[in-house]
Amino acid sequence: DAKTTQPTSMDCAEGRAANLPCNHSTISGNEYVYWYRQIHSQGPQYIIHGLKNNETNEMASLIITEDRKSSTLILPHATLRDTAVYYCIVREGNFNKFYFGSGTKLNVKP
């Protein structure tokens, strides 16, 4: 079912950039790539999304390769509060069904 592949976990030092990769080699057409995170057991929090061009907002940057088969979420200056599970999502089919997969557990360490 998964249309995306992410590492299970990553560590990052506080204050450094966190780069979270995602493979979505079967992405097609006008499908956007979405990133969410879930801190502890809270509701998932929207971070950013993109189609072809790189995107940046107040939370993060999204770098999408030219062939669109992979992307990287960048948290420029990770803090302890960024410790969470990060999900890379490509919408499934014609409807708005998000498949969350297992995500990447990011551990930000002091």
Added chain:
Amino acid sequence: NAGVMQNPRHLVRRRGQEARLRCSPMKGHSHVYWYRQLPEEGLKFMVYLQKENIIDESGMPKERFSAEFPKEGPSILRIQQVVRGDSAAYFCASSLNRVSGQETQYFGPGTRLLVL
């Protein structure tokens, strides 16, 4: 602008009882989604609704589970005759549109259901 609201936040039921979970989408959003998360697992899609219509219920168990999103009022996820395996966090999300690139889903805080 209030976000997605869910209530109750915690719900305890005994086996065989009914559970009703409510979700009020963000203002102006007419698309609602329900997801279930078992402990230590990712979210699993259950159902997608628009006002008065079920668009996709492919992730919802065929028995005991139902969902509605009436013209007025919140969306309701109803679980009849609950069993211990229904214990989970249930998240609701809403979106403004279903047009590609505009279907960002915003999630509520979830309802934690515990079946004794």
